[in-house]
Amino acid sequence: MPAYINSIGNISPQHSLDNNLFLEEVVDHYGSHLTCKEPNYRDFIAGANLRRMSRVIKMGVSAAKICLEEAQIDNPDAIIVGTGLGCMEDTDKFLSAIYESNEEIISPTQFIQSTHNSVASQIAIMLGCNNYNFTYVHRGFSFESALFDALLQFEEDESVKNILLGGIDEITPNYLSITGRLRQWKPNEYSQLSLLANHLRGSLPGEGAAFFMLGSEQAQHTYAQLQAVGMRYKPADESEITQYITGFLASQDLAIQDIDLVLLGLNGNTELDKVYYRVRDLLFKHNHLGYFKHLCGEYKTATAFGMWLAAQILHKQRVPEAVKLEPFQAKNINNILIYNNYSNINHSLLLLKNV
Amino acid sequence: METLITDLKTQIIEHLNLEGVSPGDIDADEPLFGSELGLDSIDALEIIVMLERIYGLKIKSQEEGKKVFYSVRTLAEFISENKGLGVV
Numbered sequence: 001m002p003a004y005i006n007s008i009g010n011i012s013p014q015h016s017l018d019n020n021l022f023l024e025e026v027v028d029h030y031g032s033h034l035t036c037k038e039p040n041y042r043d044f045i046a047g048a049n050l051r052r053m054s055r056v057i058k059m060g061v062s063a064a065k066i067c068l069e070e071a072q073i074d075n076p077d078a079i080i081v082g083t084g085l086g087c088m089e090d091t092d093k094f095l096s097a098i099y100e101s102n103e104e105i106i107s108p109t110q111f112i113q114s115t116h117n118s119v120a121s122q123i124a125i126m127l128g129c130n131n132y133n134f135t136y137v138h139r140g141f142s143f144e145s146a147l148f149d150a151l152l153q154f155e156e157d158e159s160v161k162n163i164l165l166g167g168i169d170e171i172t173p174n175y176l177s178i179t180g181r182l183r184q185w186k187p188n189e190y191s192q193l194s195l196l197a198n199h200l201r202g203s204l205p206g207e208g209a210a211f212f213m214l215g216s217e218q219a220q221h222t223y224a225q226l227q228a229v230g231m232r233y234k235p236a237d238e239s240e241i242t243q244y245i246t247g248f249l250a251s252q253d254l255a256i257q258d259i260d261l262v263l264l265g266l267n268g269n270t271e272l273d274k275v276y277y278r279v280r281d282l283l284f285k286h287n288h289l290g291y292f293k294h295l296c297g298e299y300k301t302a303t304a305f306g307m308w309l310a311a312q313i314l315h316k317q318r319v320p321e322a323v324k325l326e327p328f329q330a331k332n333i334n335n336i337l338i339y340n341n342y343s344n345i346n347h348s349l350l351l352l353k354n355v
Numbered sequence: 356m357e358t359l360i361t362d363l364k365t366q367i368i369e370h371l372n373l374e375g376v377s378p379g380d381i382d383a384d385e386p387l388f389g390s391e392l393g394l395d396s397i398d399a400l401e402i403i404v405m406l407e408r409i410y411g412l413k414i415k416s417q418e419e420g421k422k423v424f425y426s427v428r429t430l431a432e433f434i435s436e437n438k439g440l441g442v443v
Contacts, residue, residue: 048393051372105408108400 001155003226004355005212006162006219007073009066010308011036011059012208012296019070022312023320026295028193032185034206034297035171045126052109053122054089056170059209060119061126064164068127070221071213076164078132078153079120082146084139084300086116088172119168119209140342143167143301147229147350154216166211167304171297176205186268193322195268195294203269206297210304212311222355223311224336228252230349238278241347245283245339248349259287260333261319263306265340266291267298272344279339289325303340303348310336310352317354359431367427370405371398383428399424410434 010016013034014027027037036059041050044062053061060081068074094110112118117135124133132153136145150163179185186202195204214226230248235241249255262284264276280289296305313319319330338350364378373392381392387402388394402424406412412434414420423433 047374051374052397101408105404107404108397112397 001151001216002228002353003151003154003163003214003216004218005223005226005307005311005352006215006221007067007071007213008223008308008311009063009068009070009211010208010305011038011063012210012305012308013037013206014295016308017066019066019312022316022318023295023322026193026320026322028191030191031189032187032204033171033176034192034204036207036209049122049126052113054087054113056087056089056168056207056209057113057118057122059170060166060168060211061122063168063209063211064119064123064166065126067164067211067213071162071215071219073162073164073213075127075129076131076162076213077160078134078150078163079123079129080132080134080136080146080150080153080163081117081120081166081168082136082138082143082301082304083116083119083168084137084142085169085175086137087114087118088170088175090114090118092172092174119166123164138346140300140340140346141231141233141348143304143307144229144231144346144348144350147226147307148231150214151226151229154214158216161216163214164211165214166209167301167307168209169207169299169301171205171207171299179205192294192297196266196273196291198268199270201270203267203272203298204293206293206299206302208296208299208302208305210301210308212307218355224314225353225355226307227351227353228349229351232347234345235347238275238282241275241279242282244347245279245337245349248351249337252351254335254351256283256287259284259335259337261288261290261310261313261330261336263290263292263310263323263336263338264325265293265302265306265338265342266325267293269298272341275341275344276339288319288328288330290319290323291325292323295322300342302342303338303350306338306340307350307352310338310350314352314354356431356435359435360427363427363431363434366405366409367402370401381427383431384426387424387426387430402430406430406434410438412437
């Protein structure tokens with residue numbers, strides 16, 4: 001059953017707080033990683049609550065609040081969040097405290113807030129919302145699993161009308177240090193807008209908190225229709241991927257040529273990006289192509305940023321130049337397919353339609 | 356004692372992340388809980404951890420805890436009386 005994206009709240013490395021603006025100005029961080037353009041959190045969260053929250057919780061709760069206010073809904077029927085790594089800052093702190101105190105003394109606040117479901121629960125506490133509340137932590141399928149659950153909730157229960165859905169992940173110094181030692185990221189500082197031209201080993205780490213109010217019915221300010229989500233774990237080769245994509249589209253009564261824009265999860269890792277280019281050559285040679293991880297970076301819930309991007313493109317009927325993989329003029333954008341893979345393990349598809 | 360009280364106020368502000376509060380804003384004789392500071396049970400746990408980490412002091416009795424955590428001054432008196440003694 002499809003759902004409608006009726007409002008959005010997105011805190012990202014781009015200026016995405018104001019839903020009326022849409023990448024008119026693209027932020028080039030010129031560094032080795034992308035961190036969010038954060039708002040003044042006091043505008044969204046009361047001081048007494050704010051003092052205990054780590055950065056990712058502040059990001060998630062604020063993005064959710066923007067989304068709720070735009071939808072003018074104060075008690076959604078469900079809150080569902082996807083996060084690859086949860087609240088790492090607090091986890092860092094309390095694990096360090098355990099180590100430093102010889103496994104004896106830990107801060108209760110950091111321990112409580114370090115759980116992966118802190119953001120979804122903080123939103124529920126803030127709203128006094130006792131409805132369904134779930135957090136998915138499934139690596140590169142975290143946001144997709146949350147999305148899948150949301151669609152199932154609509155399918156299973158007609159009384160469910162509005163679901164607050166989010167994807168969150170944060171960068172911390174320890175995360176950069178550990179994953180950097182695994183040589184996951186390009187080591188130097190560079191313009192991330194030239195990400196695909198940088199052929200050094202690795203990708204570009206990023207972070208974000210994107211929330212969506214999904215509705216079973218269209219609202220006055222609907223951005224787009226979320227038609228379907230698909231996941232394929234560790235496909236054997238490009239042939240299996242292309243078969244999966246064509247089958248996924250066929251299940252929605254669509255063919256490749258019906259897709260007006262394909263957003264690829266290219267992340268600058270030349271080895272991993274080969275998969276995207278092969279799929280492009282096999283399937284999407286005649287489609288308009290875009291990409292987004294030079295704007296938000298690579299993280300386990302980056303498809304949440306991709307979904308924000310697709311919803312805004314459909315709503316505003318404009319593809320920002322920075323998103324285009326190659327120059328093109330797009331008219332009447334009706335169907336957008338997001339194809340992402342995380343480490344060539346978690347392959348996912350999101351199909352959005354114009355309303 | 357006054358130096359210890361000032362240190363405690365600074366440590367409480369830092370450990371509980373009381374933004375916008377300075378040591379001068381905390382009255383050493385006012386109740387720590389149920390006052391304008393807005394502290395709650397999690398803050399009490401944080402102060403227990405702080406006591407253990409900085410001063411090496413543990414509180415085992417709930418009754419003792421109620422007296423010790425009444426104000427910054429009672430906290431300072433407790434530290435002053437028990438520093439170096441370890442578990443109370």
